[in-house]
Amino acid sequence: MIERAGFDVLFYANPQPMWIFDVNTLRILEVNAAATARYGYTHEEFLTKTLRDLRPVEDIPLLEELLPAIKEKETHYREFRHVAKNGTLLNVEVISYPITYEGVKARIVYGRSIDARKELVGKLELTQRRLLQILETTIIGFMQIDFGWRIAYWNKAAEELIGYNRQIVLNKSIWEVLPEILHSDFYHSFESAMTDRISVDFTDYFWPTQKWFNCTAYPAETGIIVHFRDITHKRLSQESLLEKIDQLKEISYLNSHALRKPVASLLGLTELVKEDLIKPGEFKDIAALINDCSIELDNVVNDVNNWINDEDYLQPFDTVIEAFDFRTFLQYVVDKLQPIYRRHELIIISDIQLSFYGNKQIIEQALRYLIDNAVKFSPVANRVIVKAELVMQNIVLSVEDFGVGMDVDQLHKLFHRINQKKHVNLSSGLPKINEVCRRHNGNMWIESVPGDGSTFYMRFPLSNVGAYKSTGVINFGVYRQSYTDISYNEEHHYLYVDWIGFHNLHSVKDGCLKMLAYIRKYDCGRIINDNSQVIGGWMDACDWIIENFFPPAEQAGLKHLAWVLSPSLFSKLSAQYTVEHKETSVVIQRFEDNQAAHDWLASIR
16 A cells, blocks of 8 residues: 555656556556656546557567566566557656555556657667778778777778688687787787777788788777778889889999999090000000900990899789699799700709798799799709798798809898898899798898809798688688797806797897896896707898897896807898997807807806
8 A cells, every 4th residue: 555645746746657557457547647748648548548558569469478577576677668649659668666556456657758868879879880881891991809809890891901701700819810910010009009098000011911001009998999901002102113213323323333434444545546645565455454444344234134134033023912832833933944944954842732822923033033043153053953841831942053152252242132122233133032022921041052052042931811811721820930938047147048940020029029028037137149040031130139129138237148140141141240230338259059158158257
């Protein structure tokens, strides 16, 4: 039972619709003025209705399901759709609780309109659908990453730009899906946006698909949002323009120096002859000078011709990436070249049986160039070996000749020529070979013994994305990172840093940052830096080490570094360049083995 005075105040004077209904018959027993105004019925008309009359026909089954709960004693909170007298649908939030009304078991209902909220929700849902439609039709890639680094959203453009369908990546760690971007600008920028809660704009190269992306990563409520667009065409156009400018500078240099010098000398000498200024006994000397100038001029012309031949081999670079069987590809190239080089047998040594995802055209151009180079510099030999092997999930493609080989000075010059963007000499296409490798996140290097010949190496890492595009099979374990193992020798108080495999700028930066952390942690000023298991060079990281590792390392306490060199000459030359150009007082000694390095550190007090 309820008190009548209190009931009148709470029920009849309430500004929100209220009514009372019989829990057995669902007939409405009483209603307030707010309800009659809202629903459009008179008081008398309302009292002829049941709950069924207030519902849309399609919602009555739901009401029937709730009948058992209506008779219970609990207070209920629910949302329903009601129908006004004029047929208007009303969205109502209902609160009801049991009472006894004039001896009848009933429930009193408080109905609050939520039409405005529903309308707002509807508008928000419509906006969300429209936004989702925009995100799914734009050419800009979008991904959402939560605080656990799991991918929460991945739009259609991301599928096309990266290569993975969203079903593959959703709810997986970004670092599991894309380990290829670890330690890159992608990695560090995502970390900054997530940890520092700042927006980061950057451009980086995604090597598995050989695309340049302009990216923005910014904090969101649940993590970060990243959007990125393909600017590869623009980037390559800029690089091509810069290359043309360098070529024009080379030609300008030839015209103003290399070419004009022998020409000017020849003009001067012929002028002496023309004016009868040469004594009879001097003609032999003048003839010798004319011969020297002619040879010098011929060398310049040959440089230009060689440069043109390099351009024929290596330009333009195509941007088509495709999957192809690597062993079949090698056989195709050799079969095409063998009739041209009849005096040399082109021998393939390879047990690789896999499909590789990369730029087939430019790899073929690079391979043809190296084979042609091998034949040219081994005129008395009768064979060239083309070898492909899988080393630590990297395809290592090599071309070996049996010619005169090169000494250390020649290799040193080639090392610097290969590892710089501007041409030092127009006669070399090797920087472009290195560019072919770089586009695949690899590199090139050379090993040579005077009198025994030379071997030119190209490295092409496998990627998870490439494996998926090649085979259609998801395997996040195909790509293998180069790594650095660091330990602290407590007895002798030094760090032992073991670099393993192939390295480039990103892996070297990661290893050096770990070294810095260890130096600070153990207050350690001595390091054995072991490169004995490093394969190939890492010249792209040298300047970063000089500028960004040694200064803070010295400030943290580094005083002595014993550098154990790799057997690979290009790795040795990378170390030599770094040591020669560092601008700190850290004492560095280079060694061929660990024991000698250990003994040197032990001798320092």
